[in-house]
Amino acid sequence: MSDQHWRQQAACAGMDPRAFFSIGHHARAQVNAARRVCATCPVRQQCADFAIGVGEANGVWGGMSQKQLRERRRRFTSRAKTSTRAAA
Template sequence: MIPNLDWLRHAVCAGMDQRAFFATGRHARAQVFAAKRVCDACPVREQCREWAIESGERWGVWGGMSQDELRKKRRRFTSRAKAGTRPAPKKREPAKCGTRPGYQKHLREKTPVCGPCRQANTDADNRLRRTGTSKVLAP
């Protein structure tokens, strides 16, 4: 999908040298300040800013905002967008006896450790020593 960029024709910077909006060198801070002053008088400043945030523009001054300001806004924008699309967390099943998590549950809840849990923990420890992982590897 091609974005609608008709607003660019009305931008104050449309006829200017674009290098003025991409600060480099020793005088970068002064260049950013000068570019922001140009943006202050621009009638399409909001559209420019929104476009820079949504498109992920990483360099230059857009809509009167520096790279750092845009980065902060983008973080807020993306975190809000992700907040609405987060899936519901899966319910965890309780640890079953005869497994290492079952053994750990006994310890956590300070209940007597049953024989199958003790054996599962011993097996996991031995596997860890032999293979470097306590996970059961598929054959």
């Protein structure tokens, strides 16, 4: 089980999680609002690392949009495969 004490320091602690999962016509405004919260968050890096580590595909994590999150995860996965091949 991963250490998730960082969540207690999150700028979004106590907020409705739905604010970070955009749906519908106001999705862009919702993502921008969520990212403004993330910009003030002291545990942004831990949040991003967690989302990438568990393969989270939806929502705003670590101040990243879903597109940015997918790109970071793709790079992470690519590096992990390269490391695994090098170690084999």
